[in-house]
Amino acid sequence: MKQDGRFGAFGGAFVPEILVPAIEQLEAAYLAAIEDPDFLAELDHLLRTYAGRPTALTRCRNIGDERVRLYLKREDLLHGGAHKTNQVIAQALLAKRMGKTRLIAETGAGQHGVATAIAGALFGLKTRIYMGALDAERQALNVFRMQLMGAEVVPVEIGSRTLKDAVNEALRDWTASFADTHYLLGTVAGPHPFPQMVRDFQAVIGREARAQLLEVEGRLPDRVIACVGGGSNAIGIFHEFVPDRAVALVGVEAAGKGLDSGEHGATLQRGRRGILHGAETYLMQDDEGQVGESWSVSAGLDYPAVGPEHAHLMASGRATYVGATDTEAIAAFQRLAREEGIIPALETAHALAEAFKQVAAAQAAGEERVILVNLSGRGDKDMAQAMQLVAGR
Amino acid sequence: MRHQRYGRMFARLDAAGEGALGAFLMLGDPDAETSFALLDAAVAGGADMLEVGIAFSDPVADGPVIQAAAQRALAGGITPRASFELIARLRERHAEVPIGILTYANLVVARGLEDFCAAAARAGADSLLVADVPSLEAARFADAAREAGLDPVLIAAPNTGAAALERIAALGSGYIYCVARAGVTGQRADMALDHDALFDRLRALGAPPPVLGFGISTPAQVRAGLAAGAAGVICGSAIVAAAQAASDPAAAVREFVATLKAATRG
Numbered sequence: 001m002k003q004d005g006r007f008g009a010f011g012g013a014f015v016p017e018i019l020v021p022a023i024e025q026l027e028a029a030y031l032a033a034i035e036d037p038d039f040l041a042e043l044d045h046l047l048r049t050y051a052g053r054p055t056a057l058t059r060c061r062n063i064g065d066e067r068v069r070l071y072l073k074r075e076d077l078l079h080g081g082a083h084k085t086n087q088v089i090a091q092a093l094l095a096k097r098m099g100k101t102r103l104i105a106e107t108g109a110g111q112h113g114v115a116t117a118i119a120g121a122l123f124g125l126k127t128r129i130y131m132g133a134l135d136a137e138r139q140a141l142n143v144f145r146m147q148l149m150g151a152e153v154v155p156v157e158i159g160s161r162t163l164k165d166a167v168n169e170a171l172r173d174w175t176a177s178f179a180d181t182h183y184l185l186g187t188v189a190g191p192h193p194f195p196q197m198v199r200d201f202q203a204v205i206g207r208e209a210r211a212q213l214l215e216v217e218g219r220l221p222d223r224v225i226a227c228v229g230g231g232s233n234a235i236g237i238f239h240e241f242v243p244d245r246a247v248a249l250v251g252v253e254a255a256g257k258g259l260d261s262g263e264h265g266a267t268l269q270r271g272r273r274g275i276l277h278g279a280e281t282y283l284m285q286d287d288e289g290q291v292g293e294s295w296s297v298s299a300g301l302d303y304p305a306v307g308p309e310h311a312h313l314m315a316s317g318r319a320t321y322v323g324a325t326d327t328e329a330i331a332a333f334q335r336l337a338r339e340e341g342i343i344p345a346l347e348t349a350h351a352l353a354e355a356f357k358q359v360a361a362a363q364a365a366g367e368e369r370v371i372l373v374n375l376s377g378r379g380d381k382d383m384a385q386a387m388q389l390v391a392g393r
Numbered sequence: 394m395r396h397q398r399y400g401r402m403f404a405r406l407d408a409a410g411e412g413a414l415g416a417f418l419m420l421g422d423p424d425a426e427t428s429f430a431l432l433d434a435a436v437a438g439g440a441d442m443l444e445v446g447i448a449f450s451d452p453v454a455d456g457p458v459i460q461a462a463a464q465r466a467l468a469g470g471i472t473p474r475a476s477f478e479l480i481a482r483l484r485e486r487h488a489e490v491p492i493g494i495l496t497y498a499n500l501v502v503a504r505g506l507e508d509f510c511a512a513a514a515r516a517g518a519d520s521l522l523v524a525d526v527p528s529l530e531a532a533r534f535a536d537a538a539r540e541a542g543l544d545p546v547l548i549a550a551p552n553t554g555a556a557a558l559e560r561i562a563a564l565g566s567g568y569i570y571c572v573a574r575a576g577v578t579g580q581r582a583d584m585a586l587d588h589d590a591l592f593d594r595l596r597a598l599g600a601p602p603p604v605l606g607f608g609i610s611t612p613a614q615v616r617a618g619l620a621a622g623a624a625g626v627i628c629g630s631a632i633v634a635a636a637q638a639a640s641d642p643a644a645a646v647r648e649f650v651a652t653l654k655a656a657t658r659g
Binding site for chain 2: 004013016018019158159164172177178179274275276285291
């Protein structure tokens with residue numbers, strides 16, 4: 001390996017020795033690609049003509065006011081319905097460059113699985129998606145979307161039958177298959193180089209947003225807010241702002257039924273340091289080190305670990321992490337739909353819940369404020385669940 | 394102080410013209426007493442060294458058989474602490490059989506590297522292999538193990554690069570766990586990778602003796618592994634599966650291990 005994959009004390013490459021050649025090959029391909037004008041031009045072309053970049057920056061018309069201005073970075077408008085598509089296209093291009101003929105991926109709610117199925121269809125790569133059996137039952141619609149695009153969806157029956165078990169199973173597959181297979185990991189977690197590579201491929205969100213905001217506001221935002229499960233959309237919008245020390249970076253974790261309820265996905269706020277899925281980071285775990293179960297109304301935030309760079313951003317004080325409960329997220333979900341005509345993903349609704357609190361606080365204090373939220377995904381996938389949660393049907 | 398049980402075992406077997414047979418079982422599968430009886434049966438069947446798993450919730454290096462064993466053990470209430478107690482009982486009964494721990498990084502760091510290794514050594518274990526810690530990340534684990542008097546065991550594969558193999562040879566002691574093929578643990582008809590070259594490379598680096606594992610399930614595979622130059626072989630999934638399938642698991646383990654052990658005698 002050329003780099004140690006560390007973010008301060010976090011990160012690293014904790015994989016079985018037999019996988020080391022696979023991550024070494026990936027690291028070399030990634031480091032070469034991001035310096036290669038041909039790769040970057042092809043990626044840029046696909047992001048513009050296929051995925052729909054740049055995405056809009058929308059100022060809320062009805063939430064906030066002249067002094068407190070709330071901006072939404074519209075990743076919900078991206079092909080596939082969420083930010084996931086950005087880095088999936090980039091990794092699929094890398095897979096082609098490495099001569100791989102097969103993609104595997106994990107998925108929780110199904111968004112990353114859908115994005116990977118898109119890339120598999122686009123590039124003619126055989127695609128297998130591992131999905132916890134429990135998640136596959138809860139997200140039957142996304143299973144069908146993946147299958148429609150030619151992906152094979154494999155329900156994982158072991159362990160808690162959710163996202164973490166799907167990651168385990170994808171890693172096991174890769175251990176035997178890396179000669180012809182690329183593991184297209186879906187977030188800024190996992191062993192080096194995934195956290196750094198996925199960040200670099202998602203950083204387009206923050207680069208665009210920063211330039212767009214400077215253009216309309218002539219200044220940087222006071223706060224950038226994003227939801228954090230594994231953490232890829234948050235890193236994607238944070239990264240460009242990290243050197244702007246005056247810009248507060250706020251990650252919103254799933255507080256589930258409450259941060260002290262034991263049923264949440266607030267790994268950074270309530271977890272402990274540990275090692276899972278290839279990285280040293282924060283985990284939900286018991287005293288002995290057995291990995292715990294997380295809970296969130298949004299399947300995409302329901303992950304018992306978190307990307308190691310977030311652990312570092314928290315430890316170094318550069319970013320702060322707060323929680324939004326299921327109830328707060330559902331209220332924000334409804335409010336954005338009702339007042340702005342935008343139905344966000346339930347994951348994104350956690351970031352909005354915090355943003356609405358910030359807007360209200362600034363208004364109450366009579367302060368001028370510019371707040372930027374990563375609207376990471378749209379809520380179409382959540383309609384069946386929303387009908388139950390909101391309408392009681 | 395390390396006990397050098399591996400060194401004495403290899404010397405004894407070498408003199409006798411035999412390869413070492415390692416038997417793997419998961420501690421606490423499905424409960425403490427049964428797993429103790431099965432490990433005891435493995436020794437009775439002729440196992441030269443024991444490999445014991447401390448069950449982890451997310452065993453990424455393991456195939457379905459060992460995953461299921463870990464799940465049964467966890468469902469039966471096993472903990473690292475209770476696992477150490479079982480090791481201590483095994484040590485009391487078998488003073489000279491090397492006992493190696495196989496587990497995952499999070500259980501080690503959750504307790505603290507030094508504390509975990511000290512507890513393992515106190516219980517009478519000889520070595521520690523952490524399945525998701527490659528040589529790149531192994532230095533602090535190996536240091537803590539050695540400090541506590543344990544042999545740090547590292548994994549090497551035929552596709553392991555030159556720099557990694559040098560680290561493995563330098564950091565590892567007791568033996569080198571060589572994997573027989575790509576993939577996770579489990580029984581396979583094929584052993585696809587080319588070991589002769591790996592064994593030669595390890596020897597040239599002055600590494601501890603190579604022991605072959607992952608996918609060993611038949612006497613023919615035992616013979617093939619030893620003929621290729623391994624100092625021993627480890628069988629895991631096939632033993633666990635034999636115990637699962639039998640009405641008298643201890644007898645099944647004893648008999649199955651005996652057939653594998655016979656294959657180590659030239």
